[in-house]
Amino acid sequence: MTYTTRDIQARLAALGYDPGPIDGLDGPKTRAAIAEALKARNVKCIKELFHASGLHRIILHWTAGADGLIELERRHYHLIIDRLGRTHSGALKPEANANCLDGRYAAHTRALNTGSIGVALDAMAGAKQTPFDPGKYPITQVQVQALAETVADLCETYQIPLTLYSVLTHAEVQPMLGVKQRSKWDITWLPGMAGPGDPIEVGNRLRSLVTEAKL
Numbered sequence: 001m002t003y004t005t006r007d008i009q010a011r012l013a014a015l016g017y018d019p020g021p022i023d024g025l026d027g028p029k030t031r032a033a034i035a036e037a038l039k040a041r042n043v044k045c046i047k048e049l050f051h052a053s054g055l056h057r058i059i060l061h062w063t064a065g066a067d068g069l070i071e072l073e074r075r076h077y078h079l080i081i082d083r084l085g086r087t088h089s090g091a092l093k094p095e096a097n098a099n100c101l102d103g104r105y106a107a108h109t110r111a112l113n114t115g116s117i118g119v120a121l122d123a124m125a126g127a128k129q130t131p132f133d134p135g136k137y138p139i140t141q142v143q144v145q146a147l148a149e150t151v152a153d154l155c156e157t158y159q160i161p162l163t164l165y166s167v168l169t170h171a172e173v174q175p176m177l178g179v180k181q182r183s184k185w186d187i188t189w190l191p192g193m194a195g196p197g198d199p200i201e202v203g204n205r206l207r208s209l210v211t212e213a214k215l
Helices: 005-015 028-041 071-076 141-158 170-177 199-214
Strands: 057-062 079-081 087-089 116-121 167-169
Touching (some): 005 028, 057 170, 141 199, 167 199, 170 199
Parallel strands (some): 057 116
Antiparallel strands (some): 079 087
């Protein structure tokens, strides 16, 4: 498994080291953080800072779907949670995204699929960002709780730290990891909110729920 500089920077930040901006540039601050992490964790190479599976990130989405999964949704996400809180497996296991070079992977996040597990809430068909309208199939509270429990399990299974560098919504990808997306506003709204909120604030709410689910 070969990790990009951006992947390494995000992993270092998730583990509590400071690589500088997550910008994909291999500068002195990034190299210093690598050296610090290797020494502190008593490992010999960068690969040992990652889980053996190669998976190191979870990205949270909504499908913009209605009730009832369709095959396209199953192809794009590894796990999908319906509005009743039931979790469904996608067409491919998360390990399919450890290496996307064979073309057989779940394509859920532009230019950031390798190493990324895609988990989606099946909801928000017909939703509008401005003026806000959640549509006829809004996210439900039971769905959000199931998401938190599912992500908590994934974090434990793949040793993914629960940080905004490694567990984040699709709306947080561009501001946090510097990878441009195509006007994605998922997930910026949750049940009880009057309208879409700041991506990182909403992401923090979800990460807090995952923390509670891990207890």
